[in-house]
Amino acid sequence: MAADTAVVQALSAQTSDGSAAANILRQFCRYLAVAYLLSAVGLSGAVAMSTDVVPVWWTVASMVSIYGPAVVMFASSFRRTDVEWVRWAATSLVIGYGLTIATWPLVWNGDQLDAGHGMWFSQFNGFVAATAGLIWRMRWxxxxxxxxxxxxxxxxxAVRTSAYNNPVMTEIAWSFCLTVMPFAVAVAAMRSGRVLDATRTRSVRAAAETAASVARASERSRFDALTHDGVMSTLLAAARLPMSDALIRQAADTVDKLDVLESGATGATEFGVVAALTEFRGMAAEVDDAVRIRASVPPDVGDQRYPGDVVRTMSAAAAEALRNSVQHAGSDARRTVRVVADSDLLQVSVSDDGVGFNPRTVPANRLGLAVSIRGRMDQLSGGAAEITSSPSTGTTVSLSWKRP
Structure with missing residues (x-):
């Protein structure tokens, strides 16, 4: 289960690092902010001319309500932590532009402009509509x-002299033609980002459910194996053979293993020394029945306890090392698992005398070593993994954890 949990955590980390919708919003708002600021330079003449028909204070206030948020929007688009500043700046700009249009009739002095461009703020309404498409749902x-x-x-x-005016409905139609396309692109991009985020979330959830299913199946397999190899063999031995120290030890070991399973060791927050060794023995038995655990436990650490995620992660990494040995070391290879349990140290080494390999020649796309072994141990604070091998000399995978 630790293996699958590590994969789910990696997927979650990728997802939380920055959603697709958030990244799209950052990029679009950054480019739109540049367009707004360039328009402020290009329309400076039109802005100056507009003061003939509206008060200067209103012009200044309108420019601040539009271009001020554009500056904030540009700067905050480079923040990688969140997009709230981008969203608030874009919202302020959209609202400020709407208020500029709504209040213009209240401050207009009735004069007209002898210019074809009209009011300065009418020249970039497509940018503002696209900004609204990025931050609001379609219904708004x-x-x-x-x-x-x-x-x-x-x-x-109203503000231009009649020499520059076309029928207002024609102007509206042309304006729609020019603004609908960028608006549609912004809406479609944000919708695609949200769909991608939802797909990622479902993928992570499916991976978690699969991990749980695999873990349950593994526990059922371990329980069945323990029932057959431990309980049944102990009962048969007790029925056929006289009582002996070996039979007592076998019965006690089987009871200890049953206690570990019954207590839900896969979800335990801590493992004692006996429970940790039982976890490693169960792991080894699942991969290769011929492997036996050689444990080194000083007498004074019998009551020592280790974090549950440490034991499970090391068990999963050791299982991957054993599987690699079974698959690649050769049919005649002999394998050994050694465990050292000390007060602040836990070590597991998996060794074989097989064909070996050169670790430097392993392709980067082979994830067994990089992810399933080193990757798992790197997730542990104080965890480390070392792989030693060369052709014809066997392989040793050493896993260690030092209490921080």
Whole structure:
């Protein structure tokens, strides 16, 4: 179970590092912020001209409400921790632009501009509509799109001299043609990001469920094996043979193993020395019945306890090392598992006298060593893994954990 849990944690880490929707929002808002700031330079003449028909204070306030959030939006788009600042800045910009349009009739002095561009804020309503599409759902962003497209055309029709005006409905139609495409791209991009995030979440959940299923199946297999190899053999020996010290030790060992299973060792928060050795023995028996554990336990650490995740992770990594040995060491290879349990140290080594290999020649895409062994141990604070091997001299995988 530790192996599958490690995979799920890795998937979760990738997901929480930055969702697809958040990354799309950062990128789009960064480019839009650049477009806003460039428009401030390009429209400086139009802004100055607009002060002939509206107060200067209103012009300054409108520019601050639009370009101020654009600056914050650009700067905060480089933050990798979250996108809340980006979202709030974009929301402030969209609302500020809407208020600029809504309050313009209240401050207009009735004069007209002898210019074809009209009011300065009418020149980038497509950018604002796209920004709304990024931060709001369709039920809010689509009405906003209609509002900014239609309203600015009525503003321009009122403020421009008749020589520059076309029928207002024609202007609205052209404005829709120019703004709908960037708006649709923004909406589609955010929707794709949310779908990808949902897919990742389902994948992580499915991996977790699979891990739990595999763990349950493994526990059932261990229980069946213990019932056959321990309970049944002990009962048969007791029925056929006279009482002996060997039979007593066999019965006591079987009871200890049953106690570990009954207590739910796979979910235990701590393992005693006996429970840890039982976990390692069960691991070895699952992979290779011929392997026996050689344990070294000083007399004064009999009551020592180890974190549950440490024991389970080392057991899973050792199991992977054993499986690799069974598959690659050769049919005649002999394997040994040694355990050293000390007060602040736990070591497990898996050795064989098989064909061996050169660790430097292992391709990067072979994940058995990198992920299932080293990767697991690297997740433990104080954990380490060392792999020693060369052709024709066998292989030793040494796992160690030192209490922080």
């Amino acid at each position: 962003s689509l009405p906003y799109l209609a509002y900014v497209v239609v309203s600015v055309q009525f503003v321009n029709d």
